[in-house]
Amino acid sequence: MKLFNIVSKTTLTLSLILFSQNVSQTHVYAGVENASPPAVGKTAKDFSLSNLNGKQIKLSGELKKGPVVLLVLRGYPGYQCPLCTRQVGQFITSAAKLKSANATVVMVYPGTAKDLNTRASEFTRNIKLPANFQFLLDPDYIFTNAYGLRWDAKNETAYPSTFVIGTDGKVKFAKISKTHGNRSNVKEVLKALSSSS
Template sequence: MSFAPLLAAALTLGPLDHHEEAPLKAPPTVGQTVPDFTLPELGKEKPVTLSKVAADGPVVLMVLRGYPEYQCPACTRQVGAFLREADAFEKAGARVVMIYPGEAENLQTFAEEFSEGMKLPEGFTFLMDPGYKFTNAYQLRWDAPRETAYPSTFVIDSDRKVTFAKVSKTHGGRSNVQEVLATLKGMND
């Protein structure tokens, strides 16, 4: 199955479809409403739009590093930790959306390699960001040799308002499951 038409559509649709939304000047922060975006989902025909996912409850948005000439072991560990807590995310009514950024050429191949053997539970979605359109729009591009995007995690409510934000300017210092689940619990109290 060829994903070329889907990738072309995603690049055309891209983030910031809604012209009334101003582009971000810095990475999203708590209290800010983030722009909507539409990205292709790995292995699926239909792209995913943030506002549609968020309409059903909070979204945990994880921005991975993609393929900076290797598969990031810190991303693999972080994703594994979140996958192990799938039941807790489901209980909190949250969807987990992971974004794998990179150059459009070969992105699907690298995303498939990263996710090989990974079984996504209900409520988890794996999206690709071809050409860094989302990553640039959200000011998360780590534009340096052997870098792609700042590893970041956001909790976004049904109005696309950020209730938790952690952007790491290093490979470590990422969000952990406990702090994200605590944020979700606070939203439900």
């Protein structure tokens, strides 16, 4: 009888722990399915993502240094996106101009957690990131969903998007492409940075 009571109490305790973990996860992500992208004039949601070295980078921490240019890439929709590669290259080529605007460029690479590090490493293999650039990983689209940018269609990942976020946390510029192309360019971003200072 004592053994039965011990087993029953242990089972009940484990059930309550598992139930409470599920409840807290639901609470943390409640409303994400209805999330909207940050609009111009609104405050961008803070987030924390890790880079390829595992270091956590927080939006609010980057904003203490100056405005942030947030580039949301497509990640790996079955291949390394050539338009993402080109866009990243254009921003890296203009790193000095972005630095003179005191901006940090934060690139988010979304994907399934299972192979995200491998795919992100492939994407950045031939890229040397300037000091004012961060390349962050979005495992299982947690950030992408929270920002309302999940492109939930076959062979798609995230809408390619660009935001300029001022040191006050407010969005100064937003461009969300509902296609693979039609992305923001450095000229648009520099204009937004100069008009927001």
